[in-house]
Amino acid sequence: MMGRTKWIYVAGLITHFVLIILVTSRQTLSVFLQNKTAGPGPLMPRVAELEHVETMALGGDLPTSNLWRRAVVAYTNGTGINTGYGFFAPTVAIPRKLVFEIRYASGEVEYELPRVGDKATGLRLVLLLEAIANTDNVLLRKTMLKMMAFSVWQRHREAEAIRVVFGTVMWPSASEFRRGKRAEYDVLFAYDFRFSADVSPLNR
Amino acid sequence: MHDLTKRLNAFLFPQESDRWLTLFRIGLALQVVFYTLSSRADWNEIFSEKGYTLVNRGLNEALLSGEGVWVPRLGWLVDLGHGFGWSEVVVLRGSWVILLSAGLCLLAGVLTRPAAITAWFLHLSAVKSEEFLSYGMDNFTTIGLFYLMLCPLPDRLSADWRLGKRPWQSSEVRGFFRRVLQMHVCLIYFFGGFTKCMGVGWWNGDSLWRALNSPPYDLISSQTLASWSFLLPAAGMAVCLLETAYPLLIWIKRTRLPCLMAICGMHVGIALVMGLHLFSSIMIILNLAAFGPDFSFSWPNRLTEFRKRTA
Numbered sequence: 001m002m003g004r005t006k007w008i009y010v011a012g013l014i015t016h017f018v019l020i021i022l023v024t025s026r027q028t029l030s031v032f033l034q035n036k037t038a039g040p041g042p043l044m045p046r047v048a049e050l051e052h053v054e055t056m057a058l059g060g061d062l063p064t065s066n067l068w069r070r071a072v073v074a075y076t077n078g079t080g081i082n083t084g085y086g087f088f089a090p091t092v093a094i095p096r097k098l099v100f101e102i103r104y105a106s107g108e109v110e111y112e113l114p115r116v117g118d119k120a121t122g123l124r125l126v127l128l129l130e131a132i133a134n135t136d137n138v139l140l141r142k143t144m145l146k147m148m149a150f151s152v153w154q155r156h157r158e159a160e161a162i163r164v165v166f167g168t169v170m171w172p173s174a175s176e177f178r179r180g181k182r183a184e185y186d187v188l189f190a191y192d193f194r195f196s197a198d199v200s201p202l203n204r
Numbered sequence: 205m206h207d208l209t210k211r212l213n214a215f216l217f218p219q220e221s222d223r224w225l226t227l228f229r230i231g232l233a234l235q236v237v238f239y240t241l242s243s244r245a246d247w248n249e250i251f252s253e254k255g256y257t258l259v260n261r262g263l264n265e266a267l268l269s270g271e272g273v274w275v276p277r278l279g280w281l282v283d284l285g286h287g288f289g290w291s292e293v294v295v296l297r298g299s300w301v302i303l304l305s306a307g308l309c310l311l312a313g314v315l316t317r318p319a320a321i322t323a324w325f326l327h328l329s330a331v332k333s334e335e336f337l338s339y340g341m342d343n344f345t346t347i348g349l350f351y352l353m354l355c356p357l358p359d360r361l362s363a364d365w366r367l368g369k370r371p372w373q374s375s376e377v378r379g380f381f382r383r384v385l386q387m388h389v390c391l392i393y394f395f396g397g398f399t400k401c402m403g404v405g406w407w408n409g410d411s412l413w414r415a416l417n418s419p420p421y422d423l424i425s426s427q428t429l430a431s432w433s434f435l436l437p438a439a440g441m442a443v444c445l446l447e448t449a450y451p452l453l454i455w456i457k458r459t460r461l462p463c464l465m466a467i468c469g470m471h472v473g474i475a476l477v478m479g480l481h482l483f484s485s486i487m488i489i490l491n492l493a494a495f496g497p498d499f500s501f502s503w504p505n506r507l508t509e510f511r512k513r514t515a
Contacts, residue, residue, distance in 0.1 A: 002213050009380055010216065017387065024395040031399055064270060073272030078328060080346030085396040087340045090403025092414040116258070120242035121250070122420055123480070124337035128258055131336045140267075144259050144336075151258075174413045174433035177426060 019058075019072070020081045026054040027084025094168045096129035097185060098145075100152045101163035112152055132166065133188065142191055149193045157197065165190045220379035222359040224493050228385075229310055229320075229359060231489030232348045236307030236323050239345065239482060240300060243330075247300050248293060250334055251278050261333045268332055276325060278333040299326055310352075313362020317353065324349035341483040347388065348490060355381045386494040390451035393467070397447025406444050409436030421478040443470065454495050464495050 002010075029051040033044065055061060058076075059069030076082040102110040116122050128144075135141045149162040156162075166188050172181040243250075253262040265279045278299060285295035303326040309319035327349060331342040356371035356378045358364035371378075405411035413436050415421060416429055446453075446466055453463035468488050475484035 002209050006213065006217060006376075009377070010212070013216070013380075013384060016384070017391075020388065020391055024391065028395060028399050028402075031402060064272070070272055070274055074274035077272065077275040077332060078346075079350045080328075080343040083343060084399070085340070085392045086399035087396060088411065088415055089396060089399035089406070090401075091405045092411045092418065094414075095418040114258070116246055118242060118245040119420075119479075120482070121246040121258070121337070124334075124339070125258065126418075126420060127339050128336050143263065147259055147263065169418075171414055171417050173410060174430055174436065177430050178433075 016079070016081075019076055022054050022058055023076060023081055024084040026051055026058070027086055029054070031086060031090050093130055095171065096126075096133050097167050097169050098129055098132075098148070099165045099167075100149060101165060102152065102156050102159045103161045103163060104158065105160045110156070114148060115151075129166075133168070141189075145191055146193055149191075150195060153193070153195045161192050161194045163190055163192050216380055216383055217376040218379035218383065219375050220382055221375075222356075222378055224382055224496055225355055225357070225359040225378060226361045227496055228348070228352060228355070228489070228493035229313065229316065229357070229362065231485075231493060232320075232323075232345070232352055233307050233310035235345055235348070235482065235486050235489060236327060237304060237311065238485070239327070240304040240307060242482065244300070248296050250337070251296050251330065253279075253282070253292060259334075259336050264333055264335050268335060275332050276329045278329045281329065299330070302326060303330070313358055313364050316357040316359075316362050316364050320349065320353035320357065324353050339483070341480070341486055344392075344483075344486045344490060348486065348493075351381060351385055351388075382494065385490065386454075389490050389494045390454065392490075393447045393450035397444055397450065401444045401448055406440045407437065409433065409438075409440050412436045412440045412443075416477065421480070423477055423479050446470065460495065464491060467491055 029047050032047045033051060059066060059072045062069040064070070073082070098114055100112045100114075102112060104110075114125055116125055132141055132144050135144075145164045145166065149164050153159060153162050168186050168188060170184045170186055172183065250258060251261050254260060261278060265277050268275055268277060278296065281299055282292050282295045285292070285298075290298075302322060306319045306323040306326065309315050310323060324346070327342075328346050331338045331346065356373035356375075358369055358371065400406045400411075403411060405414070413429065413433060416424060417426055446463070450463065450467065453459040468491055471484040471487045471491075475481045
């Protein structure tokens with residue numbers, strides 16, 4: 001029969017799975033709301049309400065100093081259940097491309113792509129580029145790109161400026177590809193950075 | 205009410221052998237070892253507070269603090285190390301060595317629970333300190349390590365068992381944790397599949413085409429893919445249906461083995477075609493541990509065999 005210890009396990013299980021379902025279903029509902037799908041239009045207000053209720057339950061509306069919110073964030077992150085499971089869903093993200101233009105005082109320009117030490121980090125670079133593309137915070141985006149530009153400048157210290165050009169790769173559909181269409185590169189934004197040997201990139 | 209409690213007890217606390225736990229431990233150990241080895245070259249640069257290869261730890265952890273101050277991170281260890289006069293480089297290299305050692309201890313079954321806790325904490329800290337670079341594989345490894353450190357360890361094939369250590373929890377608790385893992389894996393696939401089903405691209409093959417052409421997953425040339433593109437809509441639909449129906453197919457005895465083979469085959473395919481080896485391996489480990497070969501509802505016979513063997 002079910003002793004007290006077993007009921008404690010059951011209570012833990014219920015709490016754990018309620019959190020999993022809240023987090024994952026909230027992500028699914030947000031997919032509906034972002035109009036990325038062929039979701040049912042008339043249901044949108046209800047979906048928005050439900051998503052808001054789930055956000056509230058997870059403490060998303062509370063200040064970051066709130067104990068409930070802190071506990072939920074710590075628990076969901078610690079158990080790996082802080083994000084939903086919509087990988088490559090509902091659609092596969094558009095590939096991003098980052099190019100560094102290294103400009104010298106002589107007028108010479110060199111081009112470089114981001115470099116990493118091993119293949120595993122290379123896979124992760126895609127995620128970073130996606131995060132940069134998706135961030136609404138312009139200052140954060142600029143800071144992230146500046147860090148990456150600084151790593152390039154460290155290998156080209158005589159460069160006058162580094163221009164970071166961030167864009168998307170518009171890939172043709174399979175039928176378009178068969179008809180001869182190839183990928184096109186659209187620039188989303190570009191920043192110019194200048195560095196000097198005695199100043200940290202974040203202080204400039 | 206009494207009957208309900210009885211059924212709940214039978215469902216959540218089945219008597220289980222520890223074969224799944226052995227598979228789970230060894231699988232996660234290999235996952236931790238390969239994760240650590242694969243990130244060796246960039247470890248110090250990524251986790252350095254002022255590293256500038258990509259986005260450094262300083263920025264990642266500042267943003268993490270804005271979200272939650274109680275989430276483990278490598279910054280805690282670096283700060284702790286400073287108290288002992290250790291530099292950041294020493295602490296970071298030390299954490300890499302300890303994580304690798306924890307993985308190797310888990311593999312051998314030496315100090316299994318301390319090794320599982322250490323692996324969970326260090327892996328989680330590393331993942332959270334590079335949040336911008338983390339993806340599903342990291343979350344699934346955290347999920348696995350979290351369950352492993354709570355499971356009744358050690359298992360019979362571990363070195364700890366041979367040294368005379370025994371788990372303090374009962375075999376019913378072992379069954380409980382397997383059930384938790386099973387339910388969690390079902391939710392992962394259901395929500396993953398359901399969200400894919402909402403995207404038109406998964407029904408017309410466009411999402412698969414795009415996924416297989418996006419660098420760095422583009423291991424197959426576009427020309428080759430284009431010549432086989434007539435298969436993409438069917439393959440996309442199959443992925444959607446398999447993932448969404450997984451919770452149902454895996455619980456029905458007749459469809460369990462085909463479903464398990466199909467889902468593991470899909471992950472092998474992802475590893476070969478897209479190069480996502482660690483992602484595929486963790487998914488196969490979770491699947492095999494949850495619904496692997498010895499999973500059966502005819503557990504009483506297996507339990508009797510298990511008791512006879514361990515008596």
